[in-house]
Amino acid sequence: MSRDEIRDQVFTITAREFGLDAGAIQESDQFVDDLGADSLKSIELVAAYEEEFELDLNEEEALRVQTVGGAIDFFEKLLV
Amino acid sequence: MRIYQLQHVDEPNLVEDVFPHVLPPLIAFEGVIHEYIDGEYVEIDPRDVKTRDIYVTDTTFRDGQQARPPYKKEQMVRLFQMLSELGGPNGIVRQSEFFLYTKNDRDAIEACQALGLRYPEITGWIRANKMDFRLVREMGLSETGMLTSSSDYHIFYKQNQTRQEAMDQYLEVVEAALEHGIRPRCHLEDITRADLPGFVYPFVQRLEKLTEDQPDNMKIKIRLCDTMGFGLPFPNVPEPRSIPKLIWRLKNECGVTADRLEWHGHNDFHKVHVNGAFSWIYGLNALNATLFGFGERTGNPPLEGAIIEYVSLKGELNGVNLRVITEMADYYQKEIGTELSPNYPFVGRDFNTTRAGIHAGGLRRDERIYNIFDTEALLGRSPRVAITDKSGTDGIALWVNEFLGLEDDDRLSVMKVVKIQRWVMDQYEKEHRLTTISDQELEEQVKIHLPEYYEKMKKKVTSGK
Numbered sequence: 001m002s003r004d005e006i007r008d009q010v011f012t013i014t015a016r017e018f019g020l021d022a023g024a025i026q027e028s029d030q031f032v033d034d035l036g037a038d039s040l041k042s043i044e045l046v047a048a049y050e051e052e053f054e055l056d057l058n059e060e061e062a063l064r065v066q067t068v069g070g071a072i073d074f075f076e077k078l079l080v
Numbered sequence: 081m082r083i084y085q086l087q088h089v090d091e092p093n094l095v096e097d098v099f100p101h102v103l104p105p106l107i108a109f110e111g112v113i114h115e116y117i118d119g120e121y122v123e124i125d126p127r128d129v130k131t132r133d134i135y136v137t138d139t140t141f142r143d144g145q146q147a148r149p150p151y152k153k154e155q156m157v158r159l160f161q162m163l164s165e166l167g168g169p170n171g172i173v174r175q176s177e178f179f180l181y182t183k184n185d186r187d188a189i190e191a192c193q194a195l196g197l198r199y200p201e202i203t204g205w206i207r208a209n210k211m212d213f214r215l216v217r218e219m220g221l222s223e224t225g226m227l228t229s230s231s232d233y234h235i236f237y238k239q240n241q242t243r244q245e246a247m248d249q250y251l252e253v254v255e256a257a258l259e260h261g262i263r264p265r266c267h268l269e270d271i272t273r274a275d276l277p278g279f280v281y282p283f284v285q286r287l288e289k290l291t292e293d294q295p296d297n298m299k300i301k302i303r304l305c306d307t308m309g310f311g312l313p314f315p316n317v318p319e320p321r322s323i324p325k326l327i328w329r330l331k332n333e334c335g336v337t338a339d340r341l342e343w344h345g346h347n348d349f350h351k352v353h354v355n356g357a358f359s360w361i362y363g364l365n366a367l368n369a370t371l372f373g374f375g376e377r378t379g380n381p382p383l384e385g386a387i388i389e390y391v392s393l394k395g396e397l398n399g400v401n402l403r404v405i406t407e408m409a410d411y412y413q414k415e416i417g418t419e420l421s422p423n424y425p426f427v428g429r430d431f432n433t434t435r436a437g438i439h440a441g442g443l444r445r446d447e448r449i450y451n452i453f454d455t456e457a458l459l460g461r462s463p464r465v466a467i468t469d470k471s472g473t474d475g476i477a478l479w480v481n482e483f484l485g486l487e488d489d490d491r492l493s494v495m496k497v498v499k500i501q502r503w504v505m506d507q508y509e510k511e512h513r514l515t516t517i518s519d520q521e522l523e524e525q526v527k528i529h530l531p532e533y534y535e536k537m538k539k540k541v542t543s544g545k
Contacts, residue, residue, distance in 0.1 A: 040501060043473050047495035059493040 001079040003072065010071050013052050017045045027069035053079065094448070104453050107392045113362075115324045116316045122332075124324060126361045129393050132338060134360045136386045137368045138163055138176040139344070141188070142205045142225075143380050144370035145179065148418065155416055156188040157195070159371065162408050163383075164197045168399030171199035172390060173383070174366070177225055180204045180215040189219050203265070208253045213260050223263040225303060226253060230280050231270035243279050251286060254300060258290065265301040267344070272310040276320050276329070284334040301340045302330065303368065306355060309348030309378065313358035323355060327362045342366035347378035356381035357389045371408060372420055372427065384408070384426050402458045426459065433464040435516075440465045440475035467517040469508035473501040480526060483519075484537045492533070500525045 007027075015022040018035050031037040037045065046062045049055075053075060065074050099105050109126040140163070141156055151159070160176060167173025176192075179185040189202055204224035206212035216224045228250040229235060235246045250266065257264040266287060274280050284302060291300040304326060312321045319325050323343075330336045343359035343366070345352045356367045373382035384405045391397055409427035412418055422430040432455050434440055442449035443463055451463040462482060465475040473494040480500065481491045494501075503525055507513040527534045 040473060040498070040505060043494050043498045044502065047498045050495050057493075057495065059495060062495070 003076050003080060006075045006079060007072050009052060010049070010068060010075065013048050014045065014068055014071070017041070017048050025068055027067070027072065029068045030066055031068070032066070049075070055079075099448075099453075101448050101454050102457065103395070103397070104388050104392045104458070106395050107389075113315055113324070115322075115328060117325055117328060122328060124328065124362055128363070129361055130395070132363075132365060134365050134367070134390065134393070135172050135174040136167070136383060136390065137174055137342060137366045138200055138370065138383060139205075139368050139375070139380060140176070140371045140383065141185070142177045142179055143344075143375040146376045147374050147379065150182070150184060151188075151416070153184055153188045153191060157191045158411060158415075159408065160188075160192045160200070161195060161197070162404050162411070163200055163371075164195075165401055166384075166387065166404040166408070167199050168397075168401055169198070170399040171201075172387065172398060172400050173200050175203050175223075176200035177203050177205050177368075180206060180212070180219060186215075186219060189221075193220070205267075208250055210253055210256045213256060213262060216257075216262050217260060221262070222297075223265060223301075224257065225265040225267050226250075226257070227269060228254075228266040228283075229269035230283070231274040232279075233273060234270050235279070247279070247283050247286065250283065251290070254287060254290060258294065258298065258300075261298075263298050263301070265303055265342070267303045267305050269305045270307040271304050271326065272306045272321050272323075273308065274320055276326065280320075281329060281334055284330060284336060288335050299337075299340055301342060301366075302336055303342040303344050304330075304359070304364075306343070306345045309346040309351060309355075311345060311351065311355050313351065313355050323358055324362045327359065327364055331363055338363055338365045342368050343381075344368040345381050346376065347373065347380070352379065352381050353385050353389070356386060357393075360389075360393065372412065372424065374418075382425075388426060403460045406460045430464075430466060432461060433466050434475070435466045435468050435471055436475075440471055440478045444474050444478045444481075467504055467522060469505060471504075473498055476501045476504065479522060480530070483523065483526060484530075484533050485540065486533075492530070496530070499529045503529075 011022045011025045015025050029035055031042060031045065042063060046057060049071065050057050055078060062074070065071050098108070112123040112125045114121040115124055140159060141151065145151065163173045163176060178189050192202060202221060204216045204219065204221045206216060206224055206226050208226045208228055229239065229246070235241050235243055239246060241249070254264045254266065268280060271280060287300045287302070310321050311323050313323050315324060327341065330341060331338065341364035343356055343364055345355045352373065356369065360367055367381060367386050369381040369383035369386045370379065371383050373379040387400055387402070387405070391400060405426060409420060413420060420428055422428045425431055432451055434443060434450055439450045443451065443465065447463060456462040464482065465471055465478045467475055467479055476497045477492060477494050480497045486492060500522070504517055507517065
């Protein structure tokens with residue numbers, strides 16, 4: 001999976017989870033400060049990534065990611 | 081001022097010599113206690129409790145029954161059997177006291193005697209009345225408690241006697257007991273409100289005089305009855321409320337040995353357990369208790385609490401089987417039908433249940449963070465989480481993993497259970513729910529959101545593996 005494909009999928013999942021248009025998402029967006037995630041939403045987001053990418057993620061590592069760009073980097077390391 | 085520097089460590093200091101987790105936390109003493117008596121400090125060494133033969137005596141069927149409808153015979157027999165298993169072969173539950181007045185009580189004693197158990201030894205309880213020895217003898221008991229009230233509240237206002245009349249009556253009954261070959265145990269009612277030098281100590285000295293020529297197994301025992309819960313465990317409070325002074329004088333000035341002194345408390349001021357524990361520490365051997373603390377008014381020292389205290393003080397089980405505590409609580413609730421408070425230590429439904437998400441998170445990472453000791457190993461009760469809007473996804477993960485019986489690497493992450501947590505939060509935020517989510521509701525959610533795990537668990541349960 002290429003970085004661009006990962007990026008598109010992260011944007012799609014993130015937009016869906018926050019009820020936004022994918023075009024409104026930026027790599028610099030912070031899940032908590034910019035997108036308004038609380039702790040439950042953060043876990044739901046990671047669960048959605050896990051399901052879509054068909055991965056079993058390490059809970060602590062995955063929940064440490066704070067930005068959309070960080071999520072792309074995180075999955076790039078796992079999938080590319 | 082001493083300056084303390086932060087110490088950098090590679091490994092955590094878990095203070096495991098005090099908190100071994102495989103046992104209840106241990107109690108150690110580093111020096112003597114100084115008690116101010118007659119203008120001087122006397123030393124009481126609490127370390128002595130490690131080697132002294134301290135034990136629990138039971139009054140579930142006497143004081144415990146004064147606070148509730150009578151037990152059925154078979155209930156008493158089953159509880160008696162469990163008391164024996166709990167106390168183990170070394171008799172940490174050494175004696176159990178029974179009423180003798182009703183046929184049901186006498187039938188229960190006979191049925192308990194027929195079990196042939198070494199411990200607890202069965203003893204009786206009678207009023208200070210010579211006629212009642214017939215009952216003690218008929219039941220084949222070798223020891224009986226007898227009411228010997230000691231405060232002027234009782235002597236003057238209840239018994240309408242002078243101190244001399246009361247003492248004469250008590251001594252007459254004690255002598256009669258000795259003549260009948262029955263070991264007397266004098267229950268000094270209301271002792272923490274009594275005139276100790278004016279009545280109690282002279283009376284006990286007379287008893288000691290009576291007992292001096294008796295063989296050891298007939299020497300008179302003294303039960304210190306803190307009838308209204310007025311006793312205080314603190315050092316250096318005045319008599320008659322001071323437990324250390326009372327025990328010290330009875331031992332050192334009246335000559336009663338530790339093995340013949342017993343504490344019987346009441347919980348009117350929330351001190352019932354700590355007073356009992358301190359009575360051991362201040363130098364007597366027998367702590368009288370009832371199962372789950374049921375007793376007159378506010379109750380007596382809880383027997384299961386006394387047993388845990390015993391293990392903490394001794395630093396070993398010494399034959400005690402703590403898992404029986406859980407069996408007794410189940411029996412009490414399911415068979416006898418008496419509800420125990422959910423937050424009651426060691427046995428209540430929620431005693432090791434957390435509702436806070438942050439605690440559940442800690443429990444999920446390492447049980448020792450929020451569990452008092454290994455409650456699964458010692459009591460057969462794993463720590464649990466009760467699900468509300470405060471328990472968080474960590475709480476759900478803990479509950480689900482426990483429910484599915486998943487351990488170590490098989491345990492599900494918070495991501496796998498987050499849909500259940502969303503359902504829980506919707507219950508509170510959208511449905512405005514105010515009650516805890518039940519286990520049945522959670523099971524239903526597991527079935528919906530984790531069907532493959534649910535089926536696997538059911539198959540495992542059915543096949544018994």
